[in-house]
Amino acid sequence: DVKVTQSSRYLVKRTGEKVFLECVQDMDHENMFWYRQDPGLGLRLIYFSYDVKMKEKGDIPEGYSVSREKKERFSLILESASTNQTSMYLCASSSGHLYGYTFGSGTRLTVV
């Protein structure tokens, strides 16, 4: 089975900190995605990547950046954390449009 691993299950950070969320997949998938999920707002796409060093903005990229230096790893960076970035962050990977996503277990980030 495809495994998508997110490094932290729960994180608490202070306002203004730089925050790194890591995601690693083990099935050689080309495409990787970062979403945030908030009650009533559903899943919102932040960034995605289709190859090493390639990235595309999603619907809500402001305040975030990403890094993909290796195919299996896709990192989400909060440049200066703010309280409105408190959320559940979900990483996913996919090998193409016919196969759907496999999600990681999620990181619940609280910014205080």
Next chain:
Amino acid sequence: QKEVEQNSGPLSVPEGAIASLNCTYSDRGSQSFFWYRQYSGKSPELIMFIYSNGDKEDGRFTAQLNKASQYVSLLIRDSQPSDSATYLCAVNLRGSTLGRLYFGRGTQLTVWP
């Protein structure tokens, strides 16, 4: 118009009943359709996918696709309390970049004993 819309729910059914979850999408040229189940506090897991018009059955789950009417549904037969979760519909819309899926906001299902 939102790209993918689901009946908002919440939906509550007794154990043993059929639960019906519906989803409409904006683009008739969409190619692939997925249903995810998400338990509270957990991440979504893929339970069904369908590409062609008609029905696709997998155990107690049946996905139904009607491309002309632009809807996809999920039927859960003999519902169990363990089916209580939020169900997300996801669509690969025509022209989606690189397999990106568009998600509905989900329908919360409760199955009571």
